[in-house]
Amino acid sequence: MRIRQLCLPDSRPTTERLLPLRAIDPQLLLVFGSLAFFADDQALATLQAAFPDSLLLGCSTAGEISSHGVDDHSTVLTAIHFAHTRVQPAATPLHDMADSGAAGARLARQLAADDLQMVLVLGQGVAINGSALLQGISSVLGTGLPVVGGLAGDNAAFSRTYTLNEHGSSDRQLVAVGLYGKQLRLGHGSYGGWTTFGPARQVTRCQENVLYELDGAPALEVYKRYLGEYAADLPGSGLLFPFSMLGEHQQDAGVIRTILGVDEASGSLTLAGEVQTGCYLKLMHASTDNLVHGAEQAASAASLAQPVDGDSLALLVSCVGRKLVMGDRVDEEIEAVADELGSHTVLAGFYSNGEISPFAPGQPCRLHNQTMTITTLAEMAGPHD
Structure with a gap:
């Protein structure tokens, strides 16, 4: 497995600048960039012409992650040449939020095979139910297969996001690649670093990922009361105060939900993933030090202990809410990951509107919010290498 990476601060690739990536003959090119690039x-x-035989997979972001740190208004291109792993694309339109589950099933059916090892999926970051998307995928592929990736970002505007494949970009399309072959090695880690505060509030009315009532009162009214002066900046300020989802007995379920939108008329909150009637929610906040420590824990969990053949990749998908909290110190969480994984691992990823990953290897995949999720990929040497 060979990896080459190019960071374009001006988001404009040229054929000459792309030559080092083309030199490794990549089967897969990851593209994480600004809204300007997708427009x-x-x-x-230029990308399509330079890589006619490569699969392109990418999305717009709320910040681009590379081995050099975090950038804004740039494009990060990561070319991957697999020695032993087969790569297959999938794509489907997302007609509306209610189509999320069916769209996930449509994607999965394009990828299903006995030797499928992992699915990397990227979805639009608005008007989507990320939990239903995963349920649709697992209805076809089962719950034991690793599904990783995230929801595209647009710098916390929650207005319009893009995904990309080799046929072009779209604001209404889900894209994915399947990775196939027994010599692929994977690691996973997902940690937050947020702290709950205030009383637990019971979900008394909701429909999938739209929250209508907490303790019998309009959810938006309750939420605004806690936010105080921050309420004027909704929905963007909601990234600073996500919900921790608790079980029926108020035990920590390990799942965080971010607010993607508000509806003044119905008094509701649209969340990035589903909640259930009867469960409890608590507000959360965080400090930069705690978030950096969470990223470090995620990297430790995802680290691949065994020796690998060639380069290794760490796919980092971190929430835009973490970036807003950390501000100018956001590079610290990427530096913590790099220190933990070592210089032999190439970092690539983005700040998102939702993260998709298992908590750890062997566990079911979930939609996360406000977490740092890390998937490490490498290949073992073949039997005749």
């Missing part, structure tokens, strides 16, 4: 038809055409 630039010439930039996309």
